[in-house]
Amino acid sequence: MTNYKNKRVNEVAVILLDRLASLEDKPSILRAVELKALYAEIPLLPDSEKGLFGKEINALKMHLAELVAAHKDDTEKLPAIDVTAPIDINVQTDKTPRLLSSQFGSQHPLVSEIQYVCEIFYSMGFNVEMSRQIDDDYHMFDSLNFPKDHPARDDYDTFMTTEGFVAPAHTSTMQNRMLKKYKDNLSLKKPIAVMIVDRVFRNEDLDARHEHTFYQAEGVYVDKGVNVGNLLATLKTFLGRYYHQDIEIKTQPSYFPFTEPSFEIALSCPFCKKEGCNICSYSGWIELMGCGLIHPNVLKMAGIDPVEYTGFAWGGGIERLVMMKYDIEDIRYFEAGKLEFLRQFK
Numbered sequence: 001m002t003n004y005k006n007k008r009v010n011e012v013a014v015i016l017l018d019r020l021a022s023l024e025d026k027p028s029i030l031r032a033v034e035l036k037a038l039y040a041e042i043p044l045l046p047d048s049e050k051g052l053f054g055k056e057i058n059a060l061k062m063h064l065a066e067l068v069a070a071h072k073d074d075t076e077k078l079p080a081i082d083v084t085a086p087i088d089i090n091v092q093t094d095k096t097p098r099l100l101s102s103q104f105g106s107q108h109p110l111v112s113e114i115q116y117v118c119e120i121f122y123s124m125g126f127n128v129e130m131s132r133q134i135d136d137d138y139h140m141f142d143s144l145n146f147p148k149d150h151p152a153r154d155d156y157d158t159f160m161t162t163e164g165f166v167a168p169a170h171t172s173t174m175q176n177r178m179l180k181k182y183k184d185n186l187s188l189k190k191p192i193a194v195m196i197v198d199r200v201f202r203n204e205d206l207d208a209r210h211e212h213t214f215y216q217a218e219g220v221y222v223d224k225g226v227n228v229g230n231l232l233a234t235l236k237t238f239l240g241r242y243y244h245q246d247i248e249i250k251t252q253p254s255y256f257p258f259t260e261p262s263f264e265i266a267l268s269c270p271f272c273k274k275e276g277c278n279i280c281s282y283s284g285w286i287e288l289m290g291c292g293l294i295h296p297n298v299l300k301m302a303g304i305d306p307v308e309y310t311g312f313a314w315g316g317g318i319e320r321l322v323m324m325k326y327d328i329e330d331i332r333y334f335e336a337g338k339l340e341f342l343r344q345f346k
């Protein structure tokens with residue numbers, strides 16, 4: 001259908017025919033900017049090419065006009081429908097709603113990347129669980145060893161309901177539940193190995209790197225004799241698989257009430273291989289997530305004996321991981337619903 005000799009005309013034809021199929025206002029295709037752009041390109045061509053180029057644009061426009069006209073004829077023939085029907089009972093063949101063709105949609109990049117992250121951890125023996133979008137003070141703070149009125153609570157400034165529920169600011173809000181849920185593994189001589197993923201919420205000043213709503217992934221692993229070496233090996237293996245290359249990681253000391261010791265993990269910049277570039281602010285390293293060995297009080301509060309068992313935990317934002325993978329400069333694109341952005345991941 002699109003066998004125009006000129007490559008540009010062909011390209012535009014493919015785009016416009018694709019768009020026409022899903023367009024409600026079909027005649028608007030004849031005013032498409034892509035078509036106008038083609039006309040504007042004529043004067044820039046060598047004289048010998050102008051003739052064919054012009055002819056093919058006209059042919060494309062005619063073809064589109066014919067399709068628009070044919071569609072109009074079709075719609076005039078459509079039977080009357082009951083627009084007040086609760087679902088699409090007007091479809092004669094079955095009782096299911098008539099849905100838009102999926103041919104033009106695609107999975108949101110965060111959905112496919114989250115799936116990929118989960119698959120990697122699943123293959124490493126982790127169960128995958130969802131967090132929740134509303135929680136209480138106990139899970140968000142107390143069960144994570146935040147003392148009452150401790151200033152560390154301020155780092156997790158988030159939204160609260162008037163009844164005192166919180167929109168979780170991190171997936172760590174699930175740690176106590178997960179430790180309790182999988183505690184019996186330990187007596188069966190199996191580790192607790194869970195990955196939690198979900199949306200989290202923060203009261204942030206928004207900019208290219210900060211969103212009020214974003215996704216986090218969190219890992220929790222408990223067994224006898226678990227140490228920092230196990231934690232680092234797990235994260236390094238994950239990052240290497242996620243970025244399809246050998247990634248170096250660097251730890252620096254940090255503070256979280258729920259881990260002791262606590263670390264911040266930075267990875268060697270996958271773009272410049274530590275040479276320095278604008279993505280890593282010329283440092284060669286990118287800070288990615290918090291982690292550490294689970295604080296004995298956190299294990300105790302879930303009914304696990306911290307003398308017998310130790311564990312590690314880590315947590316970090318998924319958008320940041322994805323932004324680095326695809327060189328995305330602004331976190332706000334993910335929720336902006338911009339089709340130009342989303343279509344790149346089709």
Ligand code: DAH
Nearest residue numbers: 170172290291292313314315
């Ligand atoms: N919850 C922390 C945050 O959002 C990240 C984190 C740090 C998670 C250390 C962990 C951990 O599980 O052990 O800032």
